[in-house]
Amino acid sequence: MANRISDETIEYVGILAKLELSEEEREQAKQDIGRMLDYVDKLNELDTSGVEPLSHVFPVHNVFREDVVTNGDDRARMLQNAPKVKDGSWQVPKTVE
Amino acid sequence: MARQYETVIGLEVHVELATKTKIFCGCSTAFGGAPNTHTCPVCTGMPGSLPVLNKQVVEYAMAVGLATGCQINQYCKFDRKNYFYPDNPQNYQISQLYLPICHDGGIEIETASGRKVIGIHEIHMEEDAGKLIHDEWDDCTLVDYNRSGVPLIEIVSEPDMRSAEEVIAYLDKLRLIVQYLGASDCKLQEGSMRADVNLSVREVGAKEFGTRTEMKNLNSFKAIARAIDGERARQIELLEEGKPVIQETRRWDDNKEYSYPMRSKEDAHDYRYFPDPDLVPVVISDEWLQAVRDRQPELRTEKLARYKKEFDIPEYDAEILTGSKRLADVFEETTALCGKPKKVSNWLMGETLRLLKEEGMEPEELTFAPEHLAKLIELTDAGTINQTVAKEVFEKIFYEDVEPERYVEEHGLKMVSDDGVLRTVVEGVIAANPQSVSDYRGGKEKALGFLVGQTMKQMKGRANPGAVNQLLRELLG
Amino acid sequence: MIRKREVSVREAVQESLDCVAALDGTLNCFVTLDGERALARADEVQRGIDDGTLGGPLAGVPVAVKDNICTEGLRTTCSSKILYNFVPPYSAEAVCNLNAAGGVIIGKTNMDEFAMGSTTETSAFGVTRNPWDPEHVPGGSSGGSCAAVASCEVPYALGSDTGGSIRQPGSFCGVTGLKPTYGTVSRYGLIAYGSSLDQIGPIAKDISDCAAILEMLASYDKKDSTSVKREAYDFTSALVDDVKGMKIGIPSDYLGDGLDPEVEAAVRKAADVLRQKGAIVEEFQLSLVEYAIPAYYVIASAEASSNLARFDGVKYGYRAPEYEGLHSMYKRSRSEGFGEEVKRRIMLGSFVLSSGYYDAYYLKALRTKALIKQSFDRAFENYDVILGPVAPNTAPRLGESLSDPLKMYLGDIYTISVNLAGLPGVSVPCGTDAKGLPIGVQLIGDCFQEKKIIRAAYAYEQARGSWQGPADLEKRCDRIPEHAASGEAAGPESACVSKEVG
Numbered sequence A: 001m002a003n004r005i006s007d008e009t010i011e012y013v014g015i016l017a018k019l020e021l022s023e024e025e026r027e028q029a030k031q032d033i034g035r036m037l038d039y040v041d042k043l044n045e046l047d048t049s050g051v052e053p054l055s056h057v058f059p060v061h062n063v064f065r066e067d068v069v070t071n072g073d074d075r076a077r078m079l080q081n082a083p084k085v086k087d088g089s090w091q092v093p094k095t096v097e
Numbered sequence B: 001m002a003r004q005y006e007t008v009i010g011l012e013v014h015v016e017l018a019t020k021t022k023i024f025c026g027c028s029t030a031f032g033g034a035p036n037t038h039t040c041p042v043c044t045g046m047p048g049s050l051p052v053l054n055k056q057v058v059e060y061a062m063a064v065g066l067a068t069g070c071q072i073n074q075y076c077k078f079d080r081k082n083y084f085y086p087d088n089p090q091n092y093q094i095s096q097l098y099l100p101i102c103h104d105g106g107i108e109i110e111t112a113s114g115r116k117v118i119g120i121h122e123i124h125m126e127e128d129a130g131k132l133i134h135d136e137w138d139d140c141t142l143v144d145y146n147r148s149g150v151p152l153i154e155i156v157s158e159p160d161m162r163s164a165e166e167v168i169a170y171l172d173k174l175r176l177i178v179q180y181l182g183a184s185d186c187k188l189q190e191g192s193m194r195a196d197v198n199l200s201v202r203e204v205g206a207k208e209f210g211t212r213t214e215m216k217n218l219n220s221f222k223a224i225a226r227a228i229d230g231e232r233a234r235q236i237e238l239l240e241e242g243k244p245v246i247q248e249t250r251r252w253d254d255n256k257e258y259s260y261p262m263r264s265k266e267d268a269h270d271y272r273y274f275p276d277p278d279l280v281p282v283v284i285s286d287e288w289l290q291a292v293r294d295r296q297p298e299l300r301t302e303k304l305a306r307y308k309k310e311f312d313i314p315e316y317d318a319e320i321l322t323g324s325k326r327l328a329d330v331f332e333e334t335t336a337l338c339g340k341p342k343k344v345s346n347w348l349m350g351e352t353l354r355l356l357k358e359e360g361m362e363p364e365e366l367t368f369a370p371e372h373l374a375k376l377i378e379l380t381d382a383g384t385i386n387q388t389v390a391k392e393v394f395e396k397i398f399y400e401d402v403e404p405e406r407y408v409e410e411h412g413l414k415m416v417s418d419d420g421v422l423r424t425v426v427e428g429v430i431a432a433n434p435q436s437v438s439d440y441r442g443g444k445e446k447a448l449g450f451l452v453g454q455t456m457k458q459m460k461g462r463a464n465p466g467a468v469n470q471l472l473r474e475l476l477g
Numbered sequence C: 001m002i003r004k005r006e007v008s009v010r011e012a013v014q015e016s017l018d019c020v021a022a023l024d025g026t027l028n029c030f031v032t033l034d035g036e037r038a039l040a041r042a043d044e045v046q047r048g049i050d051d052g053t054l055g056g057p058l059a060g061v062p063v064a065v066k067d068n069i070c071t072e073g074l075r076t077t078c079s080s081k082i083l084y085n086f087v088p089p090y091s092a093e094a095v096c097n098l099n100a101a102g103g104v105i106i107g108k109t110n111m112d113e114f115a116m117g118s119t120t121e122t123s124a125f126g127v128t129r130n131p132w133d134p135e136h137v138p139g140g141s142s143g144g145s146c147a148a149v150a151s152c153e154v155p156y157a158l159g160s161d162t163g164g165s166i167r168q169p170g171s172f173c174g175v176t177g178l179k180p181t182y183g184t185v186s187r188y189g190l191i192a193y194g195s196s197l198d199q200i201g202p203i204a205k206d207i208s209d210c211a212a213i214l215e216m217l218a219s220y221d222k223k224d225s226t227s228v229k230r231e232a233y234d235f236t237s238a239l240v241d242d243v244k245g246m247k248i249g250i251p252s253d254y255l256g257d258g259l260d261p262e263v264e265a266a267v268r269k270a271a272d273v274l275r276q277k278g279a280i281v282e283e284f285q286l287s288l289v290e291y292a293i294p295a296y297y298v299i300a301s302a303e304a305s306s307n308l309a310r311f312d313g314v315k316y317g318y319r320a321p322e323y324e325g326l327h328s329m330y331k332r333s334r335s336e337g338f339g340e341e342v343k344r345r346i347m348l349g350s351f352v353l354s355s356g357y358y359d360a361y362y363l364k365a366l367r368t369k370a371l372i373k374q375s376f377d378r379a380f381e382n383y384d385v386i387l388g389p390v391a392p393n394t395a396p397r398l399g400e401s402l403s404d405p406l407k408m409y410l411g412d413i414y415t416i417s418v419n420l421a422g423l424p425g426v427s428v429p430c431g432t433d434a435k436g437l438p439i440g441v442q443l444i445g446d447c448f449q450e451k452k453i454i455r456a457a458y459a460y461e462q463a464r465g466s467w468q469g470p471a472d473l474e475k476r477c478d479r480i481p482e483h484a485a486s487g488e489a490a491g492p493e494s495a496c497v498s499k500e501v502g
């Protein structure tokens, strides 16, 4: 495996992705990501110099909304799936120390 | 000799645009409102929902770009800025990194040390976050997405400022431009204009920049000035002690006048920007750009020049009046109604500014109708009310926007011009003040003033002082 | 039949529900069934048909919807624990179109969690089994939808296709599955996996039904900025038995290493059928085939890592019962809520977008995508339709693929590039292997050229003759006790395996 994923990298990716891995999962993830990246490295065989990265397959552009209010108070429906609600708001653990 | 330091400052200014709806959905942007009553699947990040761009946001961004001498990227895109925080329902902010709508502009400021151009690196469009309210009772945080998705432009300056004074001048100028364009009301207190300050210090003469910090949470010009001085002092102290400045984001606490690091292990500050696949590029044709350019309203400099030409008012007044879009609007609308620029200017420069100052209000918060001020001027000029009453009525207009004619009528404030009524009162005053009468007759001119005052008092201020004066002289012969 | 009033809508729906009751204990095509609601809706649709307000070929026909497509008031889970209780406050545009046409949704079908997989084994609600042989997978990720159609639990279903997720299970289950040109069916309400690749499409017994369903699903939607306003939506007009002079190219690089000889033979036979009907069929070099999968995994994972960030325990879905503070809540909810494959792709996606790797991986993949699109553009200068296999093999046995993710990814080699280039593609049953498992042939068209592949598929079907579904289905199912599949089949917690919503 050419791409060796370090413990630090897995830890870092875990922080970025908000995922917490067990010891076992971490080892597996290192293996899997390393192997995937080896496979992805195949792309380096291709000369892509001068090729524009293609995000959208079709050249669609300028899709706009007019600045007109179309939505009313839909709070009850937006909150109906909330794990925790208080005073018409989503409730989360405190964000300030 | 102690080392001399120079402060290097760049600003990231967020301005909330004055659209009726959010940037990517049809929810209202109205301020206030019970929590989460202006929300929908898009601005609460429901699975499967998709954003659609509000065209007005692009037009406002272009207008600000043109007014600040920027180049417009006629092909621009939106990118996702990925980070987890509950004020951000998707856990990514839709913003622009790779191809922002405007770049490479600048505005001229004027301070005690002269004129100077502050460069604008770029202006990009993005969405605002929701509001987090700390709940003391349950020691938790409540999330309100009413502000989530409100359109913002972020104006990123070059690190061209060297003092708090320059920063304030820059912000003032920027605010005026944006207000003149009608793109935002730019109220710092309500957060519709917010500035993050990037600051570093270096020894005078040094070529390289020092390590900078970014300060957030600045919600008044005064706080910004204090934060700059505080952070400058902190960084110099570190350098003097031979310690490094750490590149980080800090939160300014305006009460303690100190900034604190906002860092935590959980914030990697690696935003993994990539083009948002849910949005398509914005392509601005030459025609569209020209149309926006043609629609640009008169900006401050042009307005000032026109005032000098068009209205016979002192230059100082013109400067003050055009220094606020709202003030200038009230001036022009009132003048158009009554045709008396000089008088309108006097009311605005005098009573209006006095009351604003007394209330600690910004001119942007003026709410009275120009029709009412015009009417007031008309009533005064026609001699329907005198100057004293006019001031009293103006306060009512200022605070409650009353209709002056009806107000004067209802409160019996009309000037008494009936010669008979006035003559009776004056005769009474003469009879009641023999001492003053003899003083006057003895040559003491001052005594007449006392008798005028007594008459006005009895008339409850509604008499024409000129007429009273004349009548007294006549009767005292 | 419904239009001819041979059966009432209620009867048709009841028949579907009865079939599900008989088979689904074994097949597990459905995550959520809502019989009561479906029957009430059946009566409503019947009234519409009777008073003439509802017409069209699909009015009153029962349908199943893949569980990543939002249905207002009906639980939508993406087969993930993290959405185990999510009841959408709105319906996807495709579902609105379906409702307007008088469709009767009987439930939501099982899938690989968040559509990440090719076997429907990564669902938090247990595996779905292949009706042709319940010891085999139905393919994925739209495995529930394809198995439900193959077993006649429903006449048709909606699926979604990001890298082959309609066509590959279509092939494994012996049904017809069509992935439209990107932008043809609105993605509004489709829970995103790879936004630049995802498309909703029909799964049915034949191409005629697929064309009719697509006609109903496709629309220009102002709520989806990537929706494309098309010139015409009359896909059924392409149901013409004539391929004379049609130029069909077979990429010789699709027939090389790794392709099962039985699959190759069946696909070549299908090509011969079209040749005999007057099509000009030849092999050509498509090129870049082996680069599609690595490019796809970078792009899809990157988009997924961002798309799936919203599942955080704050607004909806699963929140871990225990945590200390905000970040711990995020991490526990996500780590407990997502399955292994989903976590793997989120991590890969986060990595390739992270500071220092964006250019080397993400932009490189987008450049590769541009080259792949160019090679298809060149091919379509010469051919009306590209023909090839859907997958290198027929359906593998349960549990066989999961052990080696990379090998599983390789199974998507013939389908993935179609998504990268935004093209339409359809999988049509063309035979069975020695084990009696179905084989599909894939027809790929240029952008917006659905009509060409529909025409080719229709002509092929006419020559092939009617396709027989799996025989003795109930008997096959009876051999497998309910929910007695491989050990991991059961959900992670009881809430996740319950079928009905309250």
Ligand SMILES: [Mg+2]
Pocket: B095, B126, B154
């Ligand atoms: Mg920003």
Ligand SMILES: [Zn+2]
Pocket: A071, B022, B025, B026, B027, B038, B039, B040, B041, B042, B043, B044, B149
């Ligand atoms: Zn909204």
